[in-house]
Amino acid sequence: MLSRIAESLFWIGRYVERAEDSARIIDVHHNLLLEDPWVDEAAACGALLDVMGVGADVEAPRAATVIALLALDETTSSSIVGALRCARENARGVREVISSEMWECLNATYHLLGERTDASSAGGQRAFFEFVKERAAVFAGLADSTMSRDDAWRFLGLGRSLERVDMTCRLLTTRWADATGSAGWVTTLRCCAAHEAYLRTYRKAVDSSLAAEFLLLDRLFPRSVYASLSMAERRLAELSPSAGRVGGANDARRILGRARTELEFRSVGELLPDLPEVLRSVQSACVLATDAIAARFFAATQAVPWHEETPWAG
Template identity: 45%
Template sequence: MLARNAESLYWIGRYVERADDMARILDVAIQHILEDATVDVDRQARQVIQVLGLESPESDDPLDVWTLSERVAYDKDSVGSIVDLIGSARENARGAREVTSSEMWECLNTTYNGLSDAERRARRLGPHEFLAYVKNRAAMFAGLADATLSHDDGYRYLLLGRSVERVDMTIRMLLTRAGDPANSPAWVGVLVSAGAHDTFLRAYRGVLDAENIVEFMLIDRLFPRSVFHALRVAEHNLSELEKGPSRVGAQAETLLLLGRARSSLEFLEPRKLLDGLEDRLLELQDTCREVNEAVTAQYFHVSPYVSWADARARDSEARVIEESEL
């Protein structure tokens, strides 16, 4: 597969997943702000922007629900907004039409073209209209990719990008609550953001406890949005992309990073997850950044062509210089 097509599929997976998860986080944050009259709206809005890794507005004016929604969701000129992410996914799909299905392209194109109508409805009825639209379309795209794309190397790049982004965004969901007391009811927001509320209640028999929530979202083996599960999916797809046994070095760096992150979670004691949780999450987030850099260097940035003729010419020139000096 051409490196540019592989890179496009990888980033399509990342962009769609990030837009989906940002919509989930923003939806829960806005609902929390609107329902709890004791919340400091400006502080909460700035915390959401910071956790999502976006730049805060330059103005010092207090933020409200509408300015938060504008910055995270609607702003076409802000890098990293939901509209910007979907537009980037669409442009990558446009440049890689030969390796994506028609259904995938049509889904992204229709989603992008429908953002303006969704925004108008949201400005009239509330941000939930826009965020629900993004979540539904992202789910449709994931289903179409699974059903209409051959599960070959292209599909593996798409899943690799989605999984790396899912790890990062699940960590951000947990970071929104990492400083809260263990008995805070706000921990439930993490489950709602990840679409995990009902599944968690079935798994833990309705016991809503911070330790159980962190355990479920961090190291659960079966839930697809847990950090451990996403790391394992990324590791599996990356190992499938390796065409043979790799030597120790740059080729094995990405698998080494993913395997180390997975094993660091695999043998944790569940009841001690809250101890040093924020430091552990930030360390995993750094690993995601390193994995992205390693994947880019290994698969997408092809080494320049080596001209052996030029090398021989340089050697001959060097010998002439040495002989003239003698």
């Protein structure tokens, strides 16, 4: 597969997942402000923008600032609208390797964003977030049901898994920084589509430590950090099988493997007291793994310089 196509598929997976997870994170934040009238809006909004890595120069941000920067800004791929625009542009260039249904889903989503963003600006944020989550779910379902299990599907899934790790870490960071009341964690679990799965697993009321444990370490829930790291590892193993008897096949797989084992073989009692640092470490591993993937699979080969032939002086 051409490196250009592989890279586009990788980033389509990341951008669609980023849009969906950003909608989930902002939804959690929006509900927090509605549920707790005593929360400091400027401090909460500033903390969220800091975790998401945007708006460092914004003073006294409000809820409208969060929506503008993280949801509606078309100029950056860090926002929902910008991520979906980038996903569509990448899909336009690889239409020969994705199904027509996948392209139509992204294209229709992009063209529907105009009226949805207008509704969001008018106060219909919840409907906008639900629209983004539903369209991302449709795209994921189409990818799983219409693509052959070849390298194109693997790169798409690899990008989606890495972005999910990063965004779940961001979601946990925003929640852990706030008051850890059970009501807030119920909202967090619901926005991750994890509330029912949590209740079936623990069969008790939501507890902050158990909720964090579930989203971080559960092996069976696909949005947990551990499960997403494991999925990314599997996609890398399929893309670059190890032929040797020593070590892994590539740097990205080693980086993700170390991050996963740090979670897997440390007790919950060790992880939770130092959760913010654990999450930062996992996010750093995702950044390093992305760089390693780019170097291994996407590095463009330099063009061979053409030299004018000299006349043969025979």
